[in-house]
Amino acid sequence: MQRISVIDSHTEGEPTRIIVSGGPDLGGGSVAQQRRVFQEKFDHIRSAVVNEPRGCDHLVGAIICKPQNPAAAAGVIFFNNVGMLNGCGHGTIGLAVTLAHMGRIGPGEHLIETPVGDVKIRLEPAHRVTISNVPSYRHAHAVELDVSVGGATRKVRGDVAWGGNWFFLVDREGAYGHGLDISLANLEALTRFSCAVRDALERSSITGTGGGVIDHIELFGPPVRTDCHSRNFVLCPGKEYDRSPCGTGTSAKLACLAADGKLRPGQVWGQESLIGSAFDGWFAPDPADSSRVLPSIRGSAWITSESTLIVDSTDPFGHGIRSSR
Numbered sequence: 001m002q003r004i005s006v007i008d009s010h011t012e013g014e015p016t017r018i019i020v021s022g023g024p025d026l027g028g029g030s031v032a033q034q035r036r037v038f039q040e041k042f043d044h045i046r047s048a049v050v051n052e053p054r055g056c057d058h059l060v061g062a063i064i065c066k067p068q069n070p071a072a073a074a075g076v077i078f079f080n081n082v083g084m085l086n087g088c089g090h091g092t093i094g095l096a097v098t099l100a101h102m103g104r105i106g107p108g109e110h111l112i113e114t115p116v117g118d119v120k121i122r123l124e125p126a127h128r129v130t131i132s133n134v135p136s137y138r139h140a141h142a143v144e145l146d147v148s149v150g151g152a153t154r155k156v157r158g159d160v161a162w163g164g165n166w167f168f169l170v171d172r173e174g175a176y177g178h179g180l181d182i183s184l185a186n187l188e189a190l191t192r193f194s195c196a197v198r199d200a201l202e203r204s205s206i207t208g209t210g211g212g213v214i215d216h217i218e219l220f221g222p223p224v225r226t227d228c229h230s231r232n233f234v235l236c237p238g239k240e241y242d243r244s245p246c247g248t249g250t251s252a253k254l255a256c257l258a259a260d261g262k263l264r265p266g267q268v269w270g271q272e273s274l275i276g277s278a279f280d281g282w283f284a285p286d287p288a289d290s291s292r293v294l295p296s297i298r299g300s301a302w303i304t305s306e307s308t309l310i311v312d313s314t315d316p317f318g319h320g321i322r323s324s325r
């Protein structure tokens with residue numbers, strides 16, 4: 001019988017379940033090395049924590065691990081229903097309120113180590129958290145794809161950008177836009193189209209830098225909220241959509257807006273999600289590399305439960321029902 005203590009939170013509607021004790025021993029080294037150990041030796045723990053019958057397909061999991069830099073408040077590794085994530089913006093905001101709930105951090109700025117680089121978190125009053133994310137950039141502009149949906153094939157153009165994960169970003173308008181309503185009522189069509197975009201990227205061997213798999217698809221449309229500039233739909237690697245506006249996806253969007261000269265440093269971009277929640281995002285130029293930006297994302301998160309997961313060795317589904325997605 002294995003007992004794993006977790007704290008659940010949601011960030012703008014998107015849940016995060018964080019292993020706070022009873023998780024696997026990942027050894028030491030960098031957080032990227034510890035993620036490799038988790039992936040190779042403890043995938044059954046990932047599945048036990050996030051998959052049914054304890055979890056669900058849109059639940060993002062995380063484990064707090066030992067940081068390499070003693071000045072960091074924590075290291076963190078994110079995962080979901082089908083495998084490991086690189087970074088996770090909403091999850092890092094969830095981690096901040098979780099560390100505060102545990103009494104490990106107080107208001108102010110703290111350093112977090114992730115497999116893709118250091119992220120700063122600033123814990124603010126009233127459940128607000130600002131993250132200073134990893135350097136983000138547009139890798140390719142106006143990439144043309146042949147996308148097949150429902151027996152018809154048409155050309156779609158989008159940008160490839162890094163914001164802590166790899167994204168393909170498609171606007172709604174124009175002959176090569178997605179042309180869909182970004183609304184919950186249209187969820188099935190949004191999911192079908194985004195999956196077809198991902199298939200087209202794979203078929204065409206289009207990747208991010210160094211062969212990075214583009215496993216997130218982000219579609220944009222006009223906002224419903226008057227305090228936002230855009231509404232998005234984000235398809236995650238396990239075929240679920242992000243209920244939040246996606247922290248790494250908003251970082252990728254900021255990089256594209258900066259590359260197009262459509263947003264100035266420090267100017268706030270309001271990014272609305274499919275469910276009507278929102279992040280504020282802005283960027284500073286990266287002094288180390290003029291092709292990159294340093295994005296900041298602000299959102300809110302709430303603790304939803306503290307619990308102990310029990311993995312009974314006689315339970316045939318003790319390590320979760322592997323997602324078929």
Ligand code: PYC
Pocket residue numbers: 014060085087088089090091165236242244245246247248249
């Ligand atoms: O907020 O970066 C994010 C994220 C990635 C996957 C789900 N949420």
